[in-house]
Amino acid sequence: MDRLDWNLLRTFQVIVQMQSISSASARLHITQSAVSQALRRLETQLDRKLIERSGGHFYLTTSGRHVYEIAEAVNGDISRLQLLLSSVDNDVVGEIKVLAASRIQSDVYDRFWANFRAHYPAINVHLDVMRSDDIIDTLRNATATIGIGLAPRPIKGLERYFFLRQRYAMFCGKGHHLFSAETTRLEDLANEDFVSFSSDIIGGSLSPLTIFRDQHGFTGKVIATSPNYDEIVRLLIAGYGIGCLPRHSAGLEVDRGRLRMLPPEDGICDVELHMLWKKDALTLAGQAFVDEFIHYMDDHDDDERARCSG
Structure with missing residues (x-):
């Protein structure tokens, strides 16, 4: 977990939100191959299957649902951090x-x-x-x-x-x-x-x-x-x-x-x-x-x- 890339959580969050690798690719402005690789890397790091594919659709596994909830929370905290930092005076001297x-x-x-x-x-x-x-x-x-x-x-x-x-x-x-x-x-x-x-x-x-x-x-x-x-x-x-x-x-x-x-x-x-x-x-x-x-x-x-x- 110490080596977990938080960007992978963001990519996974967008995949779930868009319900498609191609749509996530367009949203993130990266290639479909890069999105697929990010998903595989996250599953490898967590040693869990997060998405099951069937008939052109995909479904979240139980682990996938848990990871998605965590990803939403993490990225929400990062967004709040940006707002907090932008609301205070810049401290560069x-x-x-x-x-x-x-x-x-x-x-x-x-x-x-x-x-x-x-x-x-x-x-x-x-x-x-x-x-x-x-x-x-x-x-x-x-x-x-x-x-x-x-x-x-x-x-x-x-x-x-x-x-x-x-x-x-x-x-x-x-x-x-x-x-x-x-x-x-x-x-x-x-x-x-x-x-x-x-x-x-x-x-x-x-x-x-x-x-x-x-x-x-x-x-x-x-x-x-x-x-x-x-x-x-x-x-x-x-x-x-x-x-x-x-x-x-x-x-x-x-x-x-x-x-x-x-x-x-x-x-x-x-x-x-x-x-x-x-x-x-x-x-x-x-x-x-x-x-x-x-x-x-x-x-x-x-x-x-x-x-x-x-």
């Missing part, structure tokens, strides 16, 4: 350090943080804002274990979970001569200078923007750079050049009359944000964060994650 790219604007992301606090009130959070390339380097060097940033390709030694897709577009600020132009075509941008993120280089986390400019023959120089979104916006508004920004976040500045979106109207490219973590370095608190993030985001599709009420 500790501290996590999360590195995040700047200006992640998502209503779902905001709600996740509230949800995590509600589920893990004893976990302290240290949240740092950092360039995506620096996040990756920091995780590789094991001075932090969790990051949220741009990761256009798999990274050796790090796990990766897709979080948010950002559509980038071209913008100019109110200090730029194109801001007040009646009409602007893509070819009108060919000679304009650029304000760019520091990671907007071939091989960097924003390299799709560089590739787009090269493909369209833009000859303007990058005359101002910053790793920080707000400083890029400041330089654009001051008229230093044109630049690429996430469309959903820059839209707030467009509504305020400080930025103007430039061609092409459908934007330039999609850039993906991922949660990154070093699996073998996670503490219990860190693992709780990773599990909760994945579980929460899996309940929301791409459009919901990208939605921002401002």
Whole structure:
């Protein structure tokens, strides 16, 4: 009895409830062969015949009826245990350090943080804002274990979970001569200078923007750079050049009359944000964060994650 597999009792309970091996298979989402083997293993461990088959039907033996009653009681207790545990505060304690790219604007992301606090009130959070390339380097060097940033390709030694897709577009600020132009075509941008993120280089986390400019023959120089979104916006508004920004976040500045979106109207490219973590370095608190993030985001599709009420 010390070696009895309680999962066998659960399978036996479903067989009796469904009155069929095939129906039990469908209910448990396993093969009929696996259900039959589970029944044979249980009968072997108990050294009792539990079911007699006859004419396409089966009947419980006296031992089978006793085992079914026990199986119902055991699985009922397990269900009550789950309810009891879910009704008390989570007792995971500790501290996590999360590195995040700047200006992640998502209503779902905001709600996740509230949800995590509600589920893990004893976990302290240290949240740092950092360039995506620096996040990756920091995780590789094991001075932090969790990051949220741009990761256009798999990274050796790090796990990766897709979080948010950002559509980038071209913008100019109110200090730029194109801001007040009646009409602007893509070819009108060919000679304009650029304000760019520091990671907007071939091989960097924003390299799709560089590739787009090269493909369209833009000859303007990058005359101002910053790793920080707000400083890029400041330089654009001051008229230093044109630049690429996430469309959903820059839209707030467009509504305020400080930025103007430039061609092409459908934007330039999609850039993906991922949660990154070093699996073998996670503490219990860190693992709780990773599990909760994945579980929460899996309940929301791409459009919901990208939605921002401002």
